[in-house]
Amino acid sequence: MLYLVPSPLSQKTPKLPVLAADLPKVQQCKVWLVENAKPARAALSHFNMPVAIRDLGIFEIAQLDAEQRKKFIEQSKAGEPIAIMSDAGCPGVADPGAEIVALAHKLACPVYPLVGPSSILLALMGSGLNGQNFRFYGYPPLEPAQRDTWIKQTEKESKAQKCTQIVIETPFRNEKLIEALLKQLSSDTLLCVAWDLTGDEQHIHTQTVEQWKKQPPSPGKAPCLFLWLAS
Incomplete structure (x- = not known):
């Protein structure tokens, strides 16, 4: 076995x-x-x-x-x-x-x-976003211009298909990805950021991009899941 x-x-x-x-x-x-x-x-x-x-x-x-x-x-x-x-x-x-x-x-x-924790599914479960139609991409493009274009494209797909988009990022690039998401996504798109899943400092929070801009998430260098669903 x-x-x-x-x-x-x-x-x-x-x-x-x-x-x-x-x-x-x-x-x-x-x-x-x-x-x-x-x-x-x-x-x-x-x-x-x-x-x-x-x-x-x-x-x-x-x-x-x-x-x-x-x-x-x-x-x-x-x-x-x-x-x-x-x-x-x-x-x-x-x-x-x-x-x-x-x-x-x-x-x-x-x-x-064996049954055990999946960060992708735990983040999706806790996000309140569409769990009937979702896509996990892995890592976003590394080059900033390609990443920004990619974010806009995934948002269009999310809106057209009512699909939750899910990515992970290398922890030391968390801040750069958050900046890009808040800049490129529409103000009414829902964004969830989740980190330390199953841990004592577990954080799963979903808001509109407009709300996040008032106080951006600050996961530091913790492994994160990022999920968005266009309005």
């Missing part, structure tokens, strides 16, 4: 990200295919693993070639439980773990996603 194991979202006050009933499934896994090794080790400290974390096999997905990936899937098919974990939230969603899951399906290996 290939287990898809969620990891904590909040960096400040991380909490157990899986159901207590699923802990035995997590604890039996001695091989972990992860996005990055350092945050994976930090996440594993919350699972009360029966062996020392240093004794687990932790492999970064991006560093595995095609043969290595296939070998791990064959091991899992043969009866060895192997886990996939993202840096934060659900593996396979905005995460390279999807590549391993796709290979598992190709090689007829069973996959078992």
Whole structure:
């Protein structure tokens, strides 16, 4: 079985990200295919693993070639439980773990996603925006002129399709993206900014752009979700 194991979202006050009933499934896994090794080790400290974390096999997905990936899937098919974990939230969603899951399906290996937090869905749930029609883009364009044009285009699509638009951003660029959103979006467009989801300082707030301009959000360098819905 290939287990898809969620990891904590909040960096400040991380909490157990899986159901207590699923802990035995997590604890039996001695091989972990992860996005990055350092945050994976930090996440594993919350699972009360029966062996020392240093004794687990932790492999970064991006560093595995095609043969290595296939070998791990064959091991899992043969009866060895192997886990996939993202840096934060659900593996396979905005995460390279999807590549391993796709290979598992190709090689007829069973996959078992465990229940856990997804920052995308939590932000959408808490935003009050349209949860019937939404689109997650990942990161916005990096170059400012392209980003500004892109923001205006996504707003047009949001208005035409009644679609909630969702993005994430590298934390040190939060302020620049907020400035761009408040400048490029229409004054009556609803904008939600969410950070520290599931943490003790969780913040989810939706207002019109006009209201935000009076007091812009200030997440600092916390990982954020940004959602907007045109009027």
